[in-house]
Amino acid sequence: MDPNYYENPENVASYTRFTPTHDGAALVELLASHLPPRARVLELGMGPGTDFEKLAAHFQVTGSDFSRAFLDRYRALDDSADLLQLDARTIDTDRRFDAIFSNKALIHFSADELRQSFDRQYEVLNDRGLILHSFWYGEGQADFNDLTLVYHNAADLADMLSGSFEILALDRHAKMAEGDSILVLARKQPEGSSAGRLARL
Secondary structure, eight states, X not given: OOTTGGGSHHHHHHHHHHSOTTTTHHHHHHHHTTSOTTOEEEESSOTTSHHHHHHHTTSEEEEXXXXXXXXXXXXXXXXXXXXXXXXTTTOOOOOOEEEEEEESSSTTOOHHHHHHHHHHHXXXXXXXXXXXXXXXXXXXXXXXXXXEEEOBOHHHHHHHHTTTEEEEEEEXXXXXXXXXXXXXXXXXXXXXXXXXXXXXX
16 A cells, blocks of 8 residues: 555545445444443544544544544544544554554555554553454455555454454444445453463464
C-alpha cells in the first residue's frame, strides 16, 4: 500500500463517501456488551470518524489514524476530540487502554505486520483488556489501484492470537454482503499464565 494514499484529499473524500454510516454499529454494541461504560478505548484507523462517534457514546475513546488528512478533517469538525497520529503496526504511545477497536483498518497489513500490531496491542492494553477487529473474510490478497487488501479467516486469526489472547468471538458478519467479513473479539491473557503470551514464544 502507498503510505501516502490517504494523505491525498481526493482519496480521503472518496473513502468518506463510500463508507456506510451504519456499518460499525453492531461491532460497537458487541464491545459495549463486554466492557463497562466509560472504559478507555483506542480506535485504530478511525478514518472519517463514523465509528469513533458511536464508540464515544459508550466509552472514553481515543481516535487514531496513520493519515494526518483524516485526523485534520475530523478535528475541524470536533476540536475537543482526543486524537493521535499512530501507525497501527507500532502504536507508538505510552498510554494504556481497556480495549482496542478497528473496523477494516488493519486490512492492508501483511501477516507479519498484523502479528506485529497484535503484539504491540497486547503491550498497550490494561490487564484483561479487549480487542475487537473486523476484516474482509477469505484467503490471500487482492490489489485495487494503490491498495492491497489482505483477507482473513478464523483459522489464521486464531493462530495469530494463540497464546496471547483468549478468543471470545470469531464470527462472520456482513458489511456489503452476507458473510463478507469476519470479526474477532478477544481478551488479553496474563503473561506467564498457561494461556498467556509467554506460551507463544
